């Protein structure tokens with residue numbers, strides 16, 4: 017089992033906690049050191065290092081959150097488990113955002129403490145390299161299988177990096193086709209669960225009892241037709257991640273059970289008398305406004321907060337159109353290989369049409385359009401005629417084939433310049449116009465003509 021060399025620092029001022037945990041940990045073979053104040057914690061941490069730090073949120077001479085923040089600044093890879101009073105969801109959510117590995121609530125259950133500790137301790141022994149990825153993120157144009165170098169995507173990459181070393185739940189929001197599932201996979205792949213299962217739950221229109229038995233399994237004889245024990249998806253996903261494809265479709269009674277899995281890290285299969293412990297990371301996606309559903313009483317508020325510890329908001333493609341050329345390139349390579357065709361390229365006019373289209377179906381729609389063009393192509397240059405009518409409609413009418421190259425080049429240069437300037441001007445058009453040395457009305461016209469969205 018656990019190596020006796022695993023060192024744990026407990027920062028808690030309650031004598032009883034020190035006593036109980038001290039005994040529990042030493043029985044389990046850990047080496048524990050206990051302190052009762054922030055001051056002492058810093059003093060000890062200056063001289064010694066620990067695999068895991070157990071930190072109470074309320075200390076006599078300060079707040080645990082500040083201590084957490086300071087520890088994380090010094091060593092972002094240091095696993096810290098927060099000890100919170102029962103029911104203080106907001107604080108624990110904040111703690112997870114600050115990088116806590118996990119939290120346990122008082123009064124705690126021994127096996128829960130040991131489970132969380134065991135996983136956290138494993139974290140610290142991770143090779144350094146695993147955690148250093150974040151450094152040169154700002155120059156990335158892709159991350160795992162995700163393509164994109166726009167600012168919103170850089171932020172997404174940063175968030176993925178931030179959550180890899182914890183078990184936090186993540187809520188991914190975005191319109192249909194924006195890549196929610198891809199992001200969920202990347203979170204799974206980037207963390208230390210990569211070798212473990214990634215299970216996707218499409219709850220869709222599934223009736224709640226079926227969904228429940230799918231998720232939690234059932235024992236033999238739990239209901240008519242339950243002739244054998246069936247493992248639920250949570251068991252299948254053990255040590256891995258489970259991804260709820262559209263969390264808003266989960267019915268109320270299953271929502272309650274889900275909350276319990278998140279809080280207690282255990283569940284009860286249908287018809288069973290004994291709960292099963294699980295260590296599964298929960299990821300969820302939605303293309304609805306979940307908070308609005310909470311307000312309308314259609315989604316549990318407590319579950320929402322538990323899921324929304326880290327929120328990844330995927331902007332629609334039209335709001336990060338800078339990424340389109342890269343995405344097009346990516347899909348061109350993918351589908352020309354798949355179809356045994358040589359290197360293919362869109363003509364500037366076709367690319368222009370792609371850039372001006374509004375992409376209501378986002379990246380999935382773009383991918384389909386590119387695939388279609390590749391399949392239909394007979395030449396290495398893909399022209400407008402290979403694009404669907406709706407996409408073509410946005411293409412500017414240009415006469416004289418010679419002019420296309422220059423026009424296109426100028427427009428693209430202008431588009432980039434304007435976008436860049438708008439960014440510098442924090443989106444204030446009037447300011448951007450000043451920087452560019454044109455009248456606000458001129459800039460406005462250009463923005464409209466070039467189909468720039470910012």
Ligand SMILES: Nc1ncnc2c1ncn2[C@@H]1O[C@H](COP(=O)(O)OP(=O)(O)OP(=O)(O)O)[C@@H](O)[C@H]1O
Nearest residue numbers: 161162163164191192193194195196197198379380
């Ligand atoms: N940034 C990206 N880079 C490369 N491919 C992407 C990107 N985003 C999405 N895709 C691709 O687009 C398609 C749709 O993505 P995905 O299924 O993850 O979207 P979704 O948000 O889950 O959609 P829905 O809401 O319809 O379920 C997939 O084939 C995915 O690989």
Ligand SMILES: [Mg+2]
Nearest residue numbers: 196197261301
């Ligand atoms: Mg999806």
